[in-house]
Amino acid sequence: RRAPLVLASALAYASVSQLLQMDLSEFRKPPGGQKDRDRVGQNEKQLYRLVLDAGDLARSFFTQLWNVCSQWQKQVPSAASTPQRQWLVSVHAIRNTRRKMEDRHVSMPAFNQLFGLSDPVDRAYFAVFDGHGGVDAAKFAATHVHANAARQPGLTLDPAGALREAFRLTDEMFLRKAKRERLQSGTTGVCALIAGSTLYIAWLGDSQVILVQQGEVVKLMEPHRPERQDERERIEALGGFVSHMDCWRVNGTLAVSRAIDLGDVFQKPYVSGEADTTSRELTGSEDYLLLACDGFFDFVPPQEVTGLVQSHLAWHQGCGLRVAEELVAAARERGSRDNITVLVVFLRDPQDLLEDGLREVRDSPSDLLEPETSTAQRS
Known part of the structure; x- marks a missing residue:
């Protein structure tokens, strides 16, 4: 757990690679009993043959990990010691007043090492998933979307297409799991893949990401909500409807129009996966990325993020490690009762961002400051 991130990721990849060379049939898990076998159809019985016992598989994995560590004590492969870009990431998540915490997030700066990618393009992956009706779908998406993306043959040539296919596959996989285990949950999600100098974004639902460049918010996406004209038209063309019940909802139930499947097949295809x-090409002038769920963005507009971040950096002398905590607190103070997750990926040194902000204040025309001064004097 205390290993450097690149080394830990390389160890995990080497151990999994060895595990996958084994015959995994001994780990197959049959349906729990006659009742389960009677309940599933023939196609679903085929799915059970692909289900592995997690406990036995984990024990076998740790045996492989021990073997790899023993080998690497003598000689660490060069790929496991290759320097990589250092990322400063601030993340904070709270259950808030909800009964359960249904959000999940992923921060994976060592993407290449974890999946054994040896090309010269450095990659980092970040994601936020906002579950509803339970945490199962969010946990599943946080585990599988990046893995499905890494396995796409087109990842190097078409990263955006690989992310889109990864979401589709994850939705399909979770639908099978939901049928098998009678789950009734879903999740929205947003992920960011930085590959070299290009930022790729993929999203379902109303979790969002914004980019801040030289102190200005750059809008990257439009969340999937039923009231969007194109989403409403898509739903109605399929035979569904959009109605207002405290907010706009698909078929009177779900407040987002796209999500990893609920486990309720009757929501498909109106709720799309x-x-x-x-x-977007990155020029080096970008400040940071912010990924968050609707528990944050419903109460803190994107245009107010920069001021909150700058104030935090000024108060903490350019240290950005706890800026996500400050942003979560701001959403809660403004009335958010939902789960809140905020993940900030700094693309420039926070100390430089603070100095830029102070420089702008010093360079501001004095007449622009006079009204504020006179108001203070009057008060």
Whole structure:
């Protein structure tokens, strides 16, 4: 657990690679009993043959990990000691007043090492998933979306397409799991893949990501909500409807129009599992990325984020490690009762961002400051 991130990721990849060379049939897990076998159909019985016992598999994995560590004590492969870009990430998540914490997040700066990618393009992956109706779908997406993306043959040539396909596969996989285990949960999600100098975004639902560049918010995406004209038209064309019941909802139930499947097949295809994607070239002038769930963005507009971050950096002398905690507190103080998750990825040194902000204040025309001064004097 205390190993450097690159080394830990390389160890995990080497151990999994050895495990996958074994015959895994001994870990297959049959249906729990005759009742389960009678309940599933023939196609679902085929799915059970692919289910492995997690406990036995984990024990076998740790045996492989021990073997790899023993080998690497003599000679650590060069790939496990290759320097990589250092990322400063601040993340904070709270249950808030909800009964359960249904959010999940992923911070994976050592993406290449974890999946054994040896090309010269450095990659980092970050994601936030906002579950509803239970945490199962959010946990599943946080485990599988990046793994499905890494396995796509087109990851190197079409990263946006790989992310889109990863969401589709994860939705399909969770639908099978939900049927098998009678789950009734779903999740929205947003993920960011930085590959070299390009940022790729993929999302389902109303979790969002914003980019801040030279102190200005750059809008990257439009959340999937039923009141969006194109989403309403898509739902109605499929035979569904959008109605207002304290907020706009699909078929009077769900407040988002796209999500990893609920486990309720009657929500498909109105609630789509097809992600949208976008990309943007990074020039080096970008300040940071912020990924968050609706528990944050419903109470803190994107245009107010920069002021909150700058104030935090000024108060903490350019240290950004706890800025996500400050942003979560701001959303809660403004009335958010939902789960709140905020993940900030700094693309520049926070100390530089603080100095830029102070420089702008010093360079501001004095006449722009006079009204504020006179108001203070009057008060």
